[in-house]
Amino acid sequence: MHGYRGKILRINLSDHTFRTEPLDKEKALRYIGGRGLGSKIMSEEVDPKVGAFDPENKVIIATGPLTGTPTPAGGRYMVVTKSPLTGTIASSNSGGFWGSELKFAGYDLLILEGKSPKPVNIFIHDDEVTIRDAGHVWGKTTTETTEALVKEAPDKAKVLCIGPAGEKLSKIAAVMNDINRAAGRSGVGAVVGSKNLKAIVVKGSSKPEIAQAEKLKEVVKQSRLKLKENGVTGQGLPTYGTAVLVNIINESGVFPTNNFQTTYFDKAENISGEHLAENFLIKRESCFACPIACGRYTKADDIEGGGPEYETIWAFGAACGVDDMKSVIKANYWCNEMGMDTISAGVTIAAAMELYQRGKIKDEEIDEGLSLKWGDAASMVEWTRKMGLRDGMVADRMAEGSYRLAESFGMPEVAMAVKKQELPAYDPRGIRGQGLQYATSNRGGCHVRGYMISPEILGLPEKLDRFAIDGKAEWVKIFQDLTAYIDSTGLCLFTSFAIDVKGYADLLNAVVGTSFTDAEVLESGDRIWNLERDYNLKAGIDPSQDTLPKRLLKDPIPDGPSKGNVTRLEEMLPKYYEIRGWTEKGIPRAETLEKLGI
Amino acid sequence: MVVTVRLFATLREGRDKVIQLELDSGSTPGDVIDQLGISQKDVAILLVNGRDGQMDQVLSSQDTVSLFPPVGGG
């Protein structure tokens, strides 16, 4: 097999047994790998109605056929499972070097089943697999765990682990790898924790084979050139990282502030990418085989580490009314160390601040020395740490995510979440296509299921009127489908600023030896999308959940450049259902599923 | 008339972040970038008062022009 390693490693944590299985190549090509193939296996093996923390839920760690190959930014893997946060199928993506190392060890996928009677680590060194006691690292942070486990492994082994948040089943816990890379969203880290699995340490020593090596050299050269010549991937991201978005999103008046109560943050300059680069950046960081190197490594006082990314800066910044970059860096650090999703953590604190503002959380309920006042940066950092440890009544509820927190204080509408997952850093009232995307995302509130910011704000591949309704359903569908494909190949989504559908087909074809056309690339994405939708429906996620928080539907933006707008979701949703081949109620039609071979 | 020009990312190199410009009436964002010595190809995103702008649109007094090089992320 080319691109793929042809092997799945299945580990039963209940009885500590494991076995390898051949990869079904036909199935793999229909679902590509990563998110697609992981979801397909979930649909075959895990009852959609299962509880996320039941031992019957599985965690599928899936690379793509391009992971660990010379393709640019081809180092990604996906964690696919049923989410404790949303109740949907979840797939969370991460970069770094762990995913490619798993490929080098000879595996396309790991399937983790059951529940270990006590905490364990898995060590994989090519064919050698051992399951060892994790008592000495249970309770430890990401850095402590990683540093301890590399000493027990072959040289240059890579570590994936959960932090205390995952152990304590926080519904916003992440899976971490290479210390500061995160499969962040949807609480996938908690599912790993529920299985009493702390870490997976991998070392591999062989590379995937390439079907057309000469051809691949040429295609890689072209793609690298495209990435270099593109302003975003060649200049913007390398120079400023993702944080460069702070100012453009704020200037457009769609930078949610104080938990989406307003959308223009007058102190945005203090948390901008420009400010970060000038004052806190120590070095740039890259993932496996990535020429873009958008990663940041920063330092504030005695704390240093990877990040913060744009979304993180926003969540701990404007969303909480905070304009102190040092505190943002510290909160980001605690998320990495505790193993928590930065978007969900920041937005959950913002929800708590609004609950306090509205008198739902009382002064006497707040831990001594802390506050929930907008802009209290020092408290925000401490809340983040406490949330990771479930330390105290409010922090314990925060660890459940914004929706459950707000519901427990009697005001669920304060949660800025879709399908109970916290929304990211773009107010959809001024970016209509993004609103439709949020509402229909298969894992709830999320920007990387279809990044409509690209055409609606950044003008890539072409500039759309962000307030228009017409044509948005079609754009959202194409973006969602292409993203599902990219997420399944093992490439980083950021390559899509520069590489087009044909470029993606060329990369896959040269590595795997297939002959995917542009249409087949998009069709595979459509198939994956519908498979996820079908799973969610069977899980009981009703189409009535294809919606947005009431604030975004009903309350016009109060001021700033996007003043006066609401989302107008109901005007776009019927068209979206129609072009997806779904009924007007949002259910995939039998002929749609049949056409896609689901 | 006076317009406010806000510059971001690499467009700030060698320039102030915020510049007040005195312009003839009928001036456009194209005139603004000429006056600041910025090449049109370096401007990927142009906003006038936070809304998508055009290089040849006529500006009014008190307008804010925001200029960005290619930026992205997510």
Ligand code: SF4
């Ligand atoms: S673009 Fe950034 S996130 Fe993507 S692979 Fe490269 S360094 Fe990693």
